[in-house]
Structures are given as structure tokens and as C-alpha cells.
Amino acid sequence: MFLFRTFLTYKAKQKGRTSVVIDRFYLTLNERTWVCPSCGKKHERDKNAAMNIKQEGLRKLGA
Known part of the structure; x- marks a missing residue:
């Protein structure tokens, strides 16, 4: 994972x-x-996770 x-x-x-x-x-x-x-x-886990990860990434970037 580190190399990726x-x-x-x-x-x-x-x-x-x-x-x-x-x-x-x-x-x-x-x-x-x-x-x-x-x-x-009702939201499925994978799609919901993708949306949440995107939001967290944007939050960390300060967007």
C-alpha cells in the first residue's frame, strides 16, 4: 500500500x-x-463510503 x-x-x-x-x-x-x-x-455501503471519503478529503483540503 505504501508503494501505491x-x-x-x-x-x-x-x-x-x-x-x-x-x-x-x-x-x-x-x-x-x-x-x-x-x-x-437507503444508501448502499460502497456508494455511501465513496461519497463520505470524498467529503472527508475535501474537508482535509479546506475546500
């Missing part, structure tokens, strides 16, 4: 981008679904 992160960071810098590392324990694997308290819509 190193390559990814290098490529990001090379293209003028920024890479952000999210803690691997940010989300647990036993959270299979999530129900939105506002609209009641």
Missing part, C-alpha cells in the same frame, strides 16, 4: 494535483447500509 501511495502522490504532484490520505478506519466494514434521516432513502 508513493506513486499516486508523485503522479499527482507531476500533474499539479493534490493527493489526500484518508484514515483506513474512517468507515467500518460492518456499515452495510445507511438510511438518510432527512429523506429516508
